[in-house]
Amino acid sequence: MASNAPTHHHHHERSVWSGKLAFILAGAASAVGLGNLWRFPTLAAKYGGGMFIFTYFVLAFTFGISLLLLETALGRHTKLSVIGAFSSLRKRWKFVGVLAAAVPFIITPYYCIIGGWVTKYLASYVAQGADAVAVDGFFTSFITDPVFTYVFMLIFMLLCLGVVALGVKNGIEKANFVMMPLLIVFAVGIAIFVLMQPGAAEGAAYYLIPDFSKFSPELVINALGQMFYSLSLAMGIMVTYGSYLDKKESLTQSVASIAGFDLLVSFISGLMIVPAAFLALGLAEGGTMSAGPSLMFVTLPAVFNGMGGAATFVGIVFFVLVLFAAMTSAISLIEACTSIVQDGTHWSRKKSLIVTGIVLIVAGCFINAGYNALIWIEPLGPGTQLLDFFDFLSNSVMMPIVALLTCVFVGWVIKPKVIIDEVRASAKFSLAGAWTVMIKYIAPILVVAILVWNVITQFA
Numbered sequence: 403m404a405s406n407a408p409t410h411h412h413h414h415e416r417s418v419w420s421g422k423l424a425f426i427l428a429g430a431a432s433a434v435g436l437g438n439l440w441r442f443p444t445l446a447a448k449y450g451g452g453m454f455i456f457t458y459f460v461l462a463f464t465f466g467i468s469l470l471l472l473e474t475a476l477g478r479h480t481k482l483s484v485i486g487a488f489s490s491l492r493k494r495w496k497f498v499g500v501l502a503a504a505v506p507f508i509i510t511p512y513y514c515i516i517g518g519w520v521t522k523y524l525a526s527y528v529a530q531g532a533d534a535v536a537v538d539g540f541f542t543s544f545i546t547d548p549v550f551t552y553v554f555m556l557i558f559m560l561l562c563l564g565v566v567a568l569g570v571k572n573g574i575e576k577a578n579f580v581m582m583p584l585l586i587v588f589a590v591g592i593a594i595f596v597l598m599q600p601g602a603a604e605g606a607a608y609y610l611i612p613d614f615s616k617f618s619p620e621l622v623i624n625a626l627g628q629m630f631y632s633l634s635l636a637m638g639i640m641v642t643y644g645s646y647l648d649k650k651e652s653l654t655q656s657v658a659s660i661a662g663f664d665l666l667v668s669f670i671s672g673l674m675i676v677p678a679a680f681l682a683l684g685l686a687e688g689g690t691m692s693a694g695p696s697l698m699f700v701t702l703p704a705v706f707n708g709m710g711g712a713a714t715f716v717g718i719v720f721f722v723l724v725l726f727a728a729m730t731s732a733i734s735l736i737e738a739c740t741s742i743v744q745d746g747t748h749w750s751r752k753k754s755l756i757v758t759g760i761v762l763i764v765a766g767c768f769i770n771a772g773y774n775a776l777i778w779i780e781p782l783g784p785g786t787q788l789l790d791f792f793d794f795l796s797n798s799v800m801m802p803i804v805a806l807l808t809c810v811f812v813g814w815v816i817k818p819k820v821i822i823d824e825v826r827a828s829a830k831f832s833l834a835g836a837w838t839v840m841i842k843y844i845a846p847i848l849v850v851a852i853l854v855w856n857v858i859t860q861f862a
């Protein structure tokens with residue numbers, strides 16, 4: 403049994419990337435998202451700037467890259483999306499694939515709600531200018547709006563669904579080739595602009611200079627959790643993306659580039675956001691930067707508005723950048739969902755996408771109702787919404803469980819050799835020994851630590 407080639411009943415060819423660069427860009431496009439733009443800077447500001455950046459860097463290039471390699475190799479080895487990837491190797495482990503597949507179905511709807519907020523902000527900057535957006539209460543009154551939140555969520559979803567509908571090569575690849583370079587250029591541009599503002603140097607120093615006294619187990623756990631989310635791990639995306647990669651392309655180089663790209667964008671985001679928030683929030687005097695949406699949707703518009711004549715322009719460029727980051731991540735989520743449906747049903751890609759799209763839209767409307775019609779549901783305590791609950795469920799609970807089971811599956815059940823051989827099919831893999839130790843021992847321990855921490859901090 404097991405590990406024989408998966409059976410293909412497809413009446414059509416499986417999509418393939420046009421090359422390694424397209425694969426790297428797609429992986430990076432999935433990884434670079436709201437997590438880089440708002441979570442990373444917030445965590446870095448909280449945990450001693452350079453100290454956090456350094457820890458994150460070390461973890462990303464050991465633990466993160468190992469899991470990235472595992473997932474992409476698993477996808478390429480089986481040529482299936484995540485459920486099929488597990489069940490084709492060991493029937494009884496199909497449930498891990500199912501669990502992993504559930505994650506993008508949970509994340510996509512609420513990610514698109516936030517995507518809708520970004521779309522709304524961009525539209526408001528364009529139509530009304532910076533003053534209107536910086537008005538007190540703008541954010542709260544918008545997210546509780548019983549009509550326009552749905553409209554903007556739908557606009558955002560339809561944009562992303564449209565790209566996925568054009569296919570892997572004609573849609574996703576092309577969109578990434580346009581959006582990713584622009585995203586970098588805009589982020590660097592805004593970072594430079596922010597750093598030229600009076601007082602920004604102090605904020606940059608706060609971000610960059612390590613404060614060793616802030617080092618703690620809590621910092622490490624938070625860096626780990628951030629890395630997970632940021633690299634889009636443990637939800638089948640990288641398995642699916644790996645399944646579209648040709649056997650001759652190097653996996654080791656590809657995953658190193660994806661992680662590097664992701665880290666670079668996180669670092670630049672910090673340079674752009676921490677100094678901007680530094681003075682506005684009085685970080686030096688012990689003020690804190692909110693990890694939640696208020697940083698991006700309340701603090702920054704206020705900071706921009708203080709910049710005088712350039713405010714509207716800066717706001718537009720900033721929200722285009724955020725929109726691109728959110729779109730490319732949402733596209734990867736929708737693609738993962740679609741390929742799961744397609745591999746599970748053997749429907750055509752088109753039919754799979756339509757059904758997936760409808761399911762995601764309905765789920766999005768439901769979660770969005772948590773801000774208006776269903777605001778009385780407070781799943782995680784007073785003041786929390788459905789969105790918070792699904793975010794907690796997927797990121798803090800399901801992803802660590804999936805990661806743990808994935809490591810156990812590869813490390814102890816099918817054995818690391820299957821993956822190592824897949825990697826060696828197209829690249830030198832001299833670190834295979836270290837990688838094996840990581841997957842069998844270190845990663846499971848780290849992942850359990852994250853899970854326990856997440857649950858305790860949520861409910862304690």
Ligand code: PHE
Pocket residue numbers: 432433434435436437438509631632633634637639731732734735
């Ligand atoms: N990695 C993305 C980010 O940092 C988020 C994401 C999570 C994207 C899950 C896809 C899937 O924002």
